[in-house]
Structure formats: C-alpha cells, structure tokens
Amino acid sequence: MFVVLDDRSTVAAGYVACFDREGVAATAVEPGEFFEWFELINDADVAVIEGFLIGSVMNKRQISARIRSRCRAPLIGLIEARALSETLDLFSLGFDDVLAKPFHVREVLARSGAIRRRMQIVDECVDIAGVRIFFDGRDPIVSGEVLPLPRRERRILECLVLSRNTRITKTQIFNRVYGIFNDEIHENVIESHISRLRKRLKQRLGYDPIDSQRFLGYRLKDFAGEDATRHAAELATSLTQGPDASISSNIIRDEENIDGALRSNDYQRIGHVCPI
Template identity: 45%
Template sequence: MYIIVDERELVTSGYRSGFDREGVSAIGFDPDDFNSWISGAAAEDLGAVEAILIGDCPAREALPRLVKSRCNAPVIAMNDTSSLEQTLGLFAAGVDDVVRKPVHVKEIMARVGAFNRRAHKPEPEAATPRDHALEVFFDGRDPIVAGEVLVLPRRERRILEYLVKNKGKRVQREQIFSAVYGVFNENVDETVVESHISKLRKKLRGRLGYDPVDSKRFLGYMFA
C-alpha cells in the first residue's frame, strides 16, 4: 500500500487513481490526518505500507523523521520545482529519494523496487542455487522463475513480492491482505488471499519443482 501526503486533494486523488490503474492499493492523506494516523497506527498496518510519498505540505521536513520513528517504509519527497537547497534539506531530514513532479507512478514503483532489492539482497555467502531460481523486481514487472518470466495476475504478483520482502518471517493472512488491498479496504473479503496464494504456490511449484512458501495453520505464511 502506497500513501500520498499532500495538502491538495487534487494531487492525492490523482496519484491514488494512477496506482489503482496499476493494480496497486494507495490512499491519500492531508498532513494533519496523516500525522494523526501514523502516530497511532498499529504495527500490522504500518507493515503494510510499501512507501510514503510526501508532496506539498507545511513542515514537510519533519514528516520523514516521524515516519522513520514508526515504520521502515521508504519515504519519497515529490517537489514541484527544482531546488538544490530544498533537495539537500529533504535528504538531511531523512527522505530516501527526491523526485520532481509530475512523476509517473511506474517510475515511483521502480524507485521503490530498487530500494527493496537493495534492502533485501541476500549476503553472498548465504546464497544457494535455489536463491537464483527466482528473481522478483518489486516494480510491476513479472518475476523470473527458473530462467523464464512467469506471467502472474497483479494480485498474485503483489503477494509474491510481499512474501519475498518478508522472507524468513511468518506473516498472517490479514497482513498480506492489508499490503495488497490496503488497510482501509472494506469491500473485499480477506479470505480472497487464500485463493490467490493457493494459485500462486501451484504455479511456483510447477516451475521450480518445489514449494517455496511454507504455511502453518493459525501461524500464517512464510517465504522460506
């Protein structure tokens, strides 16, 4: 789930629509509502946040510090104008990237994907042959499995990205749902996740020859 923070509703709704067209959940906040939400949000909800985009708002250099104190999602500042002084100030405040508007959501997803690949790159000594059988990009591209592209429906691809991002950790169905469909989506039943994962595991097993997703009743799923 992507979060857009901007005092202009036209900006938040525009980017939210752009992410929706890519099959990615997103929500827009004005600065005051965002401050209230992130200050009291549950850890499970914060874990569903893929990135936070900060646009035009007062004290925007204070928001990255608040975000970093509560969750590990990358923070991207979106500037209306090009200003070296402003850019340096934002990086000093803790943002992970700065872009100039207008910027396409696909570029934002690619930047977040690069951030995730760097953050979750395995240590060389820990790599095994199986590690190289699956390549996930986190930016809207389909994964490469056993040397070939595996075309997946958007929801299945997003679930795979979330599981890989949390490799080695046990995640609940509710956490996966929040990451893929959004924390505030009440129009879809959470049980749909089980159907998506079942189809995804079957495809991975058919291509890899083994099931990389471990599931335990009541405990959840883990990309092992």
C-alpha cells in the first residue's frame, strides 16, 4: 500500500485512482492529520506501507523525519515540473527519489523497488517454486514463459514471496492488496483470488505451489518443504520399522499433494499515466 500526502485533496484522490487502476492499494492522508494518523496505526499496519508519495505540503521536513523515525519505506517527492533546486531540496530533506509529472504508476513501482533493493529490503526478482517474480509490475515467468496475471493476483503472489520465510494471513494479504482502510470490500475476497491464482500456476507447473493452513495463513511450498520433508521422513521410518513396512512410498507422496477446489476468472489490465 502507498500513502499519498498532498494539500490538494482532488490531486491526492487522482493519484489514488491511478494506483487503483493498476491494482495497487493506495490511500490519501490529509497532511494536517498525518502525525496523529501515523501515531494511531500499529506496527503491523506500518509494515504494510510500500512507499510514501509527498506532493504539495508545507512541512516536508517534519513529515520526512517522522516517517524515517519509524519506517524504512521509500519516500518519494512529487513535483509539478523538473526543477534542479526543488529536487536538491527534497534530497537534502531525506527523500529517496523525486518524480516530476506526468508519471506512470509502474514507474513509481519500479523506483520504489530500486530503493528497497538499495536498502536490501527486497531483491530485484526472486526465483522460487519454478516461478520468477518481479516487483516492478511485470508479470511472473512460469516454466520459462511469461504468465499474464490479473493485477490483484500478481500482487498476492508478490506478497507471498515477500513473506516467504513465514506464513502470511488472509488479513495481512488483504491489507497489502486493498489497503488498511478499505471497508467497502470484505477480506474473504482474498480466498477467491488465491483459488484462481492456484489454478493458473498449477496449469503451468503441474502442481499447486501454495500451501495453506486454516487460521495460520499461506506460504509458498518451496519454503514449507522442510516441514513436509521432515514429516515424510518420520512417516517413512515408522513404516519401514513397523508391521506396515511393505506399504508403498507412493502412498506417502500422495498424502503430501492434496489440492483444493479451484476456480477461474478473467480480468483486464489497464495502464494510466498520472497527469494531475
């Protein structure tokens, strides 16, 4: 989720609409209410923020200092036109990058991704479970070919990769994909998105790479493999040492590859430039 700060509410709403058309969650916060808002949200919600876009605001220095005291998310300044003096001023205030209008949302994603890589927060791309995932808006490469994904499903796949060392809950995925203040959509929509994502990946890979456990959340099976391998080894040992030693190892493998019901859906991807 990206946070937009601009004294002009219409302009801020325009930025948010551009992000929404690309399937990226964004929210506009009134600059005068930012400090109170930033104090009220918890650390889990702060971790969801992928970047701050600061437009026309009066107290840029105080805002940038407060953000840096709590969050490492990219801080990007938005200016009306290219101007060396204004650009240098923003960099001196601790901004990570500066963008002049017009710009595309995918450029914001690419620049914020580059900033996070420099901070060693995220890699340029990740190869996992037979899938190469990018973090700049590009579709993943599955089995050597590009797999076009709807915007939300691509974002969910990115969330699973970013949280690949642990499970991520449905609520956490919803907050990343739809934003922490979206009360118009129920978070159960994530289950439908993941179901369709599973089907698309399984058609290419031949297996379901997403592991899920009720109340615990989701993770990619490539990183859940250690637990599965340990369980299979323990089960194989018990079978070879017990009265059922003749049971085929195929039964063990079958118990490790249970797939849920899957559904499909089609979306259209729309690209827009933010000229506001």
